[in-house]
Amino acid sequence: MNYIPIFLSSDNIYAPYLAVCMASILDNTKAFCNFYILDGGIDNKNKEKIKNLKKIFNNFELEFIEINVEKFSDFPLTEGITHSTYSRFLIPNLKPELKKVIYIDCDTIALGDIEELYKEDLENYALGAIFNDKRRSFNLDTKEPMELSNNYKYFNAGVLVIDIEKWIKDNIIEKLFEIERKYRKKIPHGDESILNKYFDNNYKTLDIKYNYLEWDYSFNDKIEKIYIRHFITKIKPWMLNENNKISAYHNLSEFWHYAKMTDFYSDMIKNLKPDNIQQEMIKKIRLEKLLHQMNLKEISKLKMLKENVKKR
Numbered sequence: 543m544n545y546i547p548i549f550l551s552s553d554n555i556y557a558p559y560l561a562v563c564m565a566s567i568l569d570n571t572k573a574f575c576n577f578y579i580l581d582g583g584i585d586n587k588n589k590e591k592i593k594n595l596k597k598i599f600n601n602f603e604l605e606f607i608e609i610n611v612e613k614f615s616d617f618p619l620t621e622g623i624t625h626s627t628y629s630r631f632l633i634p635n636l637k638p639e640l641k642k643v644i645y646i647d648c649d650t651i652a653l654g655d656i657e658e659l660y661k662e663d664l665e666n667y668a669l670g671a672i673f674n675d676k677r678r679s680f681n682l683d684t685k686e687p688m689e690l691s692n693n694y695k696y697f698n699a700g701v702l703v704i705d706i707e708k709w710i711k712d713n714i715i716e717k718l719f720e721i722e723r724k725y726r727k728k729i730p731h732g733d734e735s736i737l738n739k740y741f742d743n744n745y746k747t748l749d750i751k752y753n754y755l756e757w758d759y760s761f762n763d764k765i766e767k768i769y770i771r772h773f774i775t776k777i778k779p780w781m782l783n784e785n786n787k788i789s790a791y792h793n794l795s796e797f798w799h800y801a802k803m804t805d806f807y808s809d810m811i812k813n814l815k816p817d818n819i820q821q822e823m824i825k826k827i828r829l830e831k832l833l834h835q836m837n838l839k840e841i842s843k844l845k846m847l848k849e850n851v852k853k854r
């Protein structure tokens with residue numbers, strides 16, 4: 543039996559989606575998962591509901607690790623980033639005895655075997671993360687303020703493979719804190735910007751199938767299988783009815799399939815907003831997607847211009 547250590551991070555509000563994410567991981571692997579939950583205030587009732595996944599799955603153990611977020615009280619907050627977002631920085635100190643671990647955001651679902659990701663060879667790098675050249679627009683606001691190198695490869699921080707031994711040996715936690723202090727006023731995307739600064743083109747790049755973002759569906763990549771789907775848009779699948787026909791959003795039932803396996807399902811249904819509000823949300827996603835695509839076109843135009851200048 544193979545054991546896979548997986549860190550997740552959640553506050554009380556995200557507890558239902560944490561459970562959905564866990565169910566999806568467990569349903570797609572034969573390995574035994576050791577979940578470590580970076581606990582930003584999950585109440586006992588919700589902890590019980592999470593533990594009740596044991597009624598369906600017998601291939602996991604879980605431990606809640608309380609995180610004192612005061613360490614991060616000076617760290618910058620932007621939209622969607624709370625102080626507990628930074629708790630992933632502490633993982634190597636929390637479980638130094640583990641050699642290699644996975645960190646995964648709660649706004650994801652696994653559609654493939656997590657063991658494949660865990661088995662990826664980091665080739666002596668301290669970090670494995672997912673790089674997609676097509677996502678360049680995500681980082682345009684990061685390169686300058688964070689003084690990234692010209693060879694930088696921006697990664698999304700939602701799925702990480704961490705070599706604990708190397709993080710400790712290289713004193714990486716302290717260095718992340720140093721970066722935060724140095725760039726405090728200029729950090730555009732919280733933890734992700736700080737990680738991208740430290741690991742600037744110095745990490746093992748992993749395939750996009752391990753962190754497939756909502757935008758990626760519009761590129762029509764020839765991808766044989768998605769292993770982890772990441773709901774990065776502001777509007778999340780749990781805000782929308784399973785039966786909503788939304789061209790701007792890829793198959794919602796992939797999320798609801800796993801939601802039904804959890805004790806949170808009936809509450810999630812109860813918490814859905816009325817249909818007219820959902821329609822407004824769908825408009826927002828369409829707009830977000832459109833803006834993203836326009837952004838990408840602008841970037842390719844800029845690239846072409848630059849190349850033309852060089853030729854002259």
Ligand SMILES: [Mn+2]
Pocket residue numbers: 647648649700772773774
């Ligand atoms: Mn996320």
